[in-house]
Amino acid sequence: xxxxxxxxxxxxxxxxxxxxxxxxxxxxxxxxxxxxxxxxxxxxxxxxxxxxxxxxxxxxxxxxxxxxxxxxxxxxxxxxxxxxxxxxxxxxxxxxxxxxxxxxxxxxxxxxxxxxxxxxxxxxxxxxxxxxxxxxxxxxxxxxxxxxxxxxxxxxxxxxxxxxxxxxxxxxxxxxxxxxxxxxxxxxxxxxxxxxxxxxxxxxxxxxxxxxxxxxxxxxxxxxxxxxxxxxxxxxxxxxxxxxxxxxxxxxxxxxxxxxxxxxxxxxxxxxxxxxxxxxxxxxxxxxxxxxxxxxxxxxxxxxxxxxxxxxxxxxxxxxxxxxxxxxxxxxxxxxxxxxxxxxxxxxxxxxxxxxxxxxxxxxxxxxxxxxxxxxxxxxxxxxxxxxxxxxxxxxxxxxxxxxxxxxxxxxxxxxxxxxxxxxxxxxxxxxxxxxxxxxxxxx
Numbered sequence: 001x002x003x004x005x006x007x008x009x010x011x012x013x014x015x016x017x018x019x020x021x022x023x024x025x026x027x028x029x030x031x032x033x034x035x036x037x038x039x040x041x042x043x044x045x046x047x048x049x050x051x052x053x054x055x056x057x058x059x060x061x062x063x064x065x066x067x068x069x070x071x072x073x074x075x076x077x078x079x080x081x082x083x084x085x086x087x088x089x090x091x092x093x094x095x096x097x098x099x100x101x102x103x104x105x106x107x108x109x110x111x112x113x114x115x116x117x118x119x120x121x122x123x124x125x126x127x128x129x130x131x132x133x134x135x136x137x138x139x140x141x142x143x144x145x146x147x148x149x150x151x152x153x154x155x156x157x158x159x160x161x162x163x164x165x166x167x168x169x170x171x172x173x174x175x176x177x178x179x180x181x182x183x184x185x186x187x188x189x190x191x192x193x194x195x196x197x198x199x200x201x202x203x204x205x206x207x208x209x210x211x212x213x214x215x216x217x218x219x220x221x222x223x224x225x226x227x228x229x230x231x232x233x234x235x236x237x238x239x240x241x242x243x244x245x246x247x248x249x250x251x252x253x254x255x256x257x258x259x260x261x262x263x264x265x266x267x268x269x270x271x272x273x274x275x276x277x278x279x280x281x282x283x284x285x286x287x288x289x290x291x292x293x294x295x296x297x298x299x300x301x302x303x304x305x306x307x308x309x310x311x312x313x314x315x316x317x318x319x320x321x322x323x324x325x326x327x328x329x330x331x332x333x334x335x336x337x338x339x340x341x342x343x344x345x346x347x348x349x350x351x352x353x354x355x356x357x358x359x360x361x362x363x364x365x366x367x368x369x370x371x372x373x374x375x376x377x378x379x380x381x382x383x384x385x386x387x388x389x390x391x392x393x394x395x396x397x398x399x400x401x402x403x404x405x406x407x408x409x410x411x412x413x414x415x416x417x418x419x420x421x422x423x424x425x426x427x428x429x430x431x432x433x434x435x436x437x438x439x440x441x442x443x444x
Contacts, residue, residue: 025392071349085315148409176223183433184208257292257396294323
């Protein structure tokens with residue numbers, strides 16, 4: 001018998017076939033079937049050598065217990081990306097497409113120790129002040145508005161027309177964006193994640209957030225931006241801009257993917273419909289099997305060390321494979337025993353997602369409202385024709401075409417927009433953006 005017959009085989013199309021080297025977390029093969037790659041990576045042990053894009057090497061933690069150990073040990077594994085040795089020593093070009101999501105910024109995600117605790121506490125305390133009833137009402141209003149734009153057609157791209165836009169609108173409301181600033185925030189975030197003139201989009205986003213911070217210092221309101229400014233951490237304007245940009249950017253794109261991936265699951269698995277539309281169950285199953293951020297949480301060993309069967313040098317890039325850890329064989333028993341929320345989709349430790357409850361609430365409300373208004377919504381194309389976005393960090397569809405019985409928009413009695421929302425930081429600027437249109441609709 002050939003001894004090699006029992007050896008792990010890389011997925012079809014994987015360059016590891018050729019040289020047994022690092023496994024690429026990009027390209028059409030990984031994009032279409034990432035679980036096949038994760039299964040192969042597990043044969044390396046708790047950690048595995050990967051390539052995030054051509055020339056960007058990293059180690060991926062694929063084991064649940066090992067991932068928890070890393071996430072809960074900030075003394076050994078640091079978040080400050082200025083420690084990234086390959087980037088510092090010139091082995092990676094700063095314009096490599098994998099660099100922007102990993103590059104250092106002065107925010108809570110990329111800080112350690114006392115500085116992280118100060119920034120994180122300001123974020124956690126401010127997000128905790130979000131009223132759940134108001135959040136539900138806002139999500140419902142945004143949902144109703146978006147459906148009113150496509151409901152009469154009988155067809156829509158539930159990603160581009162709905163899941164992608166809804167979090168942007170809800171976060172604009174939570175952060176108290178007036179019309180003009182909100183238009184530019186939406187433009188900046190959309191362009192940044194779509195990669196369309198991304199450099200200009202980032203410039204627009206940070207400019208708009210800077211104006212928002214200045215506006216709220218002068219005229220605070222009942223919103224997350226004002227609460228951050230009032231926090232005892234006494235954030236400077238620069239710190240404010242980076243924390244708000246972090247929350248807007250990190251909150252909207254993953255949430256769009258979570259809504260889209262959950263909708264995909266509901267529309268392609270009959271058992272949820274047979275069970276009465278179990279949205280919460282579908283959401284949890286999505287977080288287990290198809291989380292919106294499958295591979296992230298960049299960390300850097302503080303010293304040379306051995307961990308998870310791999311020898312690291314200080315400053316090596318280590319990522320957590322949330323999707324791989326969630327679907328590993330060691331988690332099967334816990335999941336089957338009913339521990340349905342012990343997954344790592346929200347990360348863990350001191351850098352765990354600070355907004356998981358609002359994210360759940362927005363997702364469930366958005367999907368419930370969609371199904372209530374479009375009860376016969378169904379996938380409009382064969383499931384196998386759907387295309388997933390490329391890249392190692394995010395997991396989301398490029399589109400989700402759906403069909404349904406056309407409906408006429410239903411207007412409800414809703415509160416009018418707050419006075420400060422209707423104001424603009426630049427009264428002379430034309431208000432024709434998406435956020436302005438929503439505020440005008442809301443005030444009718």
